[in-house]
Amino acid sequence: MELKQPYLLFLGDAADPLAAKVAQGITTWRPDSCLGQLRLPACNADVGLDDLTIEQAAQQGAKTLVIGVANRGGIISQDWISVLIDALEAGMDIAAGLHNRLNDIPQLVECAKRCNQELFDVRFPTQVYPVANGKKRTGxxxxxxxxxxxxxxxxxxxxxxxxxxxxxxxxxxxxxxxxxxxxxxxxxxxxxxxxxxxxxxxxxxxxxxxxxxxxxxxxxxxxxxxxxxxxxxxxxxxxxxxxxxxxxxxxxxxxxxxxxxxxxxxxxxxxxxxxxxxxxxxxxxxxxxxxxxxxxxxxxxxxxxxxxxxxxxxxxxxxxxxxxxxxxxxxxxx
Amino acid sequence: MELKQPYLLFLGDAADPLAAKVAQGITTWRPDSCLGQLRLPACNADVGLDDLTIEQAAQQGAKTLVIGVANRGGIISQDWISVLIDALEAGMDIAAGLHNRLNDIPQLVECAKRCNQELFDVRFPTQVYPVANGKKRTGxxxxxxxxxxxxxxxxxxxxxxxxxxxxxxxxxxxxxxxxxxxxxxxxxxxxxxxxxxxxxxxxxxxxxxxxxxxxxxxxxxxxxxxxxxxxxxxxxxxxxxxxxxxxxxxxxxxxxxxxxxxxxxxxxxxxxxxxxxxxxxxxxxxxxxxxxxxxxxxxxxxxxxxxxxxxxxxxxxxxxxxxxxxxxxxxxxx
The missing domain is CATH 3.40.50.300 (P-loop containing nucleotide triphosphate hydrolases)
Known part of the structure; x- marks a missing residue:
């Protein structure tokens, strides 16, 4: 798994700055990976990046919309979904670390397939790993x-x-x-x-x-x-x-x-x-x-x-x- | 998960007694759970139970056919599958601890569904477990x-x-x-x-x-x-x-x-x-x-x-x- 960069960070309707701590972490540690932030009207967080629309971000070359906010009550709201669909249709992948999976939302799965984009639920490994061999590695x-x-x-x-x-x-x-x-x-x-x-x-x-x-x-x-x-x-x-x-x-x-x-x-x-x-x-x-x-x-x-x-x-x-x-x-x- | 007993133990075409060590373990430790053994012509193992056909075992009340043998090369042969289908049709569940899953074999899945029987791949948990709470338990x-x-x-x-x-x-x-x-x-x-x-x-x-x-x-x-x-x-x-x-x-x-x-x-x-x-x-x-x-x-x-x-x-x-x-x-x- 390798997420494509640069990112557009989705802050959604973050209740407070703490709810957007994933976006804050990305901005702090990988500022060069971030083109901008996208905030819904109810958003109470701001990580200090340029506010971009999906269209602006796509024009500037954003490759992945990263969900940088903890969603409330584990539910991905319809407000979010319409933004995510716009991002897919504009040519971005979507990545999230939420407990509930993007890949469990039929609307997103269908749209990603149609647009030939990927949905990354990074909390859930898709790769098959080997049993450890314990051999000394270089480096x-x-x-x-x-x-x-x-x-x-x-x-x-x-x-x-x-x-x-x-x-x-x-x-x-x-x-x-x-x-x-x-x-x-x-x-x-x-x-x-x-x-x-x-x-x-x-x-x-x-x-x-x-x-x-x-x-x-x-x-x-x-x-x-x-x-x-x-x-x-x-x-x-x-x-x-x-x-x-x-x-x-x-x-x-x-x-x-x-x-x-x-x-x-x-x-x-x-x-x-x-x-x-x-x-x-x-x-x-x-x-x-x-x-x-x-x-x-x-x-x-x-x-x-x-x-x-x-x-x-x-x-x-x-x-x-x-x-x-x-x-x-x-x-x-x- | 709870397997229904008594069992019919399937020894298949075990190459040698070691290949049937699962069946041997069940026979040693739970003799009262075992009605008999079912061996294919090429079988070189014998755990000392009565040899029963599917029909005989079903008549005696067998509830689960347990695969008590390691299969060769990870492949479940067509010879096995026809026995397993007979067992399902005779009213038994099937249980296995193999690396390859019974539930990945469409013929078996279809037959189990039709016969209202279950396929248990005991190596792969299906239950969702909680995070440990570390609280002292009684007993x-x-x-x-x-x-x-x-x-x-x-x-x-x-x-x-x-x-x-x-x-x-x-x-x-x-x-x-x-x-x-x-x-x-x-x-x-x-x-x-x-x-x-x-x-x-x-x-x-x-x-x-x-x-x-x-x-x-x-x-x-x-x-x-x-x-x-x-x-x-x-x-x-x-x-x-x-x-x-x-x-x-x-x-x-x-x-x-x-x-x-x-x-x-x-x-x-x-x-x-x-x-x-x-x-x-x-x-x-x-x-x-x-x-x-x-x-x-x-x-x-x-x-x-x-x-x-x-x-x-x-x-x-x-x-x-x-x-x-x-x-x-x-x-x-x-």
Whole structure:
């Protein structure tokens, strides 16, 4: 699966900026992939791109309309569908990471077929992946892991890719979730792969490469998440990471979705991730910690991070507040 | 999914007894579920049941024809299909754990529909499972784990179930692979579940139960298998096991399918399984080790097991040579 670029980002009737966070992510990390945004009258979000009609976007060469908004109640409204049909008829593919599939809407399927365009439901893999073979691959790999789900693994991975490229180091972000796939146009939604093939899927999206090239692989879940650690384990084994970055959100009171489960101690989390990752790469090491301190005051955040840095002996940053530079320094030293 | 019993076991044109090992397993562990066997002229296997025609089996009340043989080259031959059609027309369902699906053969699908019978491809889950919630369930659970794939986890689990029942302890085997499902008529093929739902599937097949009741959950893969450890991790978390039994095959030179990977040290394997299992049940403990010594001479096997017993401080048995009694003794002591 490879989405064609450039994109027109569909913000729909986003209730607030948070509802359009997929569009915001694409705009932040791949501004050159975005021609503009398309907003319906009720839209309360704005990612700062030019507002374009379908016709204008098509004239400027848009190849894919990306649904960059979470739809309300899981229903794709008739207002949306008429826009999507216009996009197909104007020669664009459509890509979405929604729970409900574009490919389950007969009007869209029929129109896409007639217009010879594609509908990409990036949350649902269509490719058949092999069983992992565990063989050492050439090139280098860095993987983000976490204390929990949704603690900033995608953001951290994209920041690392950006920083490496800024420094002239060859690198590519490897997406393992739907938002990451929409941002880069490729990848695999790891949690939707049949479990026999998780590690194999990650081996596939991060193949042999030049010796000095870095794959920056987006992690998923947590070894300490009682619902999703299977995904995390397969992902870690398939990644064969040379370097790991631990991601954490310090204000969370329990594991996401699991009120009975506390977050793990950071040292223990580091130890377990090293144990798991060393199966397929015995030389794996941690190169830093990425803290999402968005729920903390700055002084509190800085004090917390300074303490974690002393406790763990690794560079500790909030990539949003401070950039990921110190983690990349450590990565390139190793 | 629940297969109707009793069964007629189809041995087809099994090349040798090993090709009919599914039929052998069902006969060994659920003799009361089996009315007879059906063999084609070229069959070189015999599980010791009465040879019945479709007509005889139907008259005796057979409810499901179970394909108890591995087919050659993944192709279901026309010879098989005519037998399967006869079975459907005689009022039986058909169940198989093959890689290729009964439901992909138009002749069978059409016939099953016409006869109002069902085709069960037990390798492929049709049920939608929830995300695991990690909540403590009532009842007790024992899980088999392994150093590798195919080291005797199913056999050991079935032996434990049998021994518990012999002693008057309420227990049920919970199948997580296709052979186990065919033996018991229910369960989930864990490695075929979408990875987000592995732990949830295991929670589902082992629900709340009476306080003194034992679920004996069949393990899959190994935490040390670079291809399948994701499945194993999710299975362990969903099981919330109170007790674990380690299964091992001592003569194996490398992990199954992975020539570059050695088998783990038994102590390390115990430690890692306890670490993983303790996330959802902090009181988990090992109650024994089950060794498959089929490739060893008896004297060598006994000496090996005696040494492992000294090293690990747990009852060590080959359930095929010695029965699983000493492991169940330890289980019931705890």
């Amino acid at each position: 280098k790999r860095i993987l983000t892991v976490g204390t929990d789900c949704s603690v900033g693994k995608m953001y951290t991975s994209l920041a690392i890719e950006h920083e490496l490229k800024q420094r002239g180091v060859a690198a590519d972000f490897r997406a393992t979730g739907q938002t990451g796939i929409l941002i880069t146009g490729a990848g695999v939604s790891a949690d939707a792969v049949v479990s026999d093939f998780i590690a194999g899927a990650i081996e596939t999206i991060s193949p042999d490469n030049a010796a000095e090239y870095w794959d920056v692989i987006e992690g998923q879940g947590s070894l300490f998440h009682a619902s999703f650690a299977g995904v995390t384990t397969g992902l870690i084994h398939g990644a064969q990471a040379d370097a790991l970055v631990l991601c954490h959100e310090p204000t969370r009171e329990h594991m996401r979705g699991l009120p009975d489960y506390k977050l793990p101690d950071l040292s223990l989390c580091i130890q377990r991730n090293l144990e798991t990752a060393s199966l397929t790469n015995p030389n794996v090491k941690f190169v830093g910690v990425s803290i999402n301190t968005s729920a903390m005051e700055e002084a509190q955040a800085l004090a917390y991070m300074a303490q974690v840095e002393i406790d763990l002996g690794l560079p500790v940053v909030d990539p949003f507040r401070q950039g990921i530079g110190r983690v990349v320094d450590r990565l390139l030293e190793c | 007790k659970r024992i899980l088999t784990v392994g150093t590798d794939c195919s080291v005797g986890k199913m056999y050991t689990s079935l032996a434990i179930e049998h021994e518990l029942k012999q002693r008057g302890v309420a227990a049920d085997f919970r199948a997580t692979g296709q052979t186990g499902i065919l033996i018991t008529g229910a369960g989930v093929s864990a490695d075929a579940v979408v990875s987000d739902f592995i732990a949830g599937a295991i929670e589902t097949i082992s629900p709340d139960n009476a306080a003194e009741y034992w679920d004996v959950i069949e393990g899959q893969g190994s935490l040390f298998h670079a291809s399948f450890a994701g499945v194993t991790t999710g299975l362990i978390h969903g099981a919330q096991a109170d007790a674990l039994v380690l299964c091992h095959e001592p003569t194996r030179e490398h992990m199954r399918g992975l020539p570059d990977y050695k088998l783990p040290d038994l102590s390390l394997c115990i430690q890692r399984n306890l670490e993983t299992a303790s996330l959802t049940n902090p009181n988990v403990k090992f109650v024994g080790v089950s060794i498959n010594t089929s490739a060893m001479e008896e004297a060598q096997a006994l000496a090996y097991m005696a040494q492992v017993e000294i090293d690990l401080g747990l009852p060590v048995v080959d359930p095929f040579r010695q029965g699983i009694g000493r492991v169940v003794d330890r289980l019931l002591e705890c």
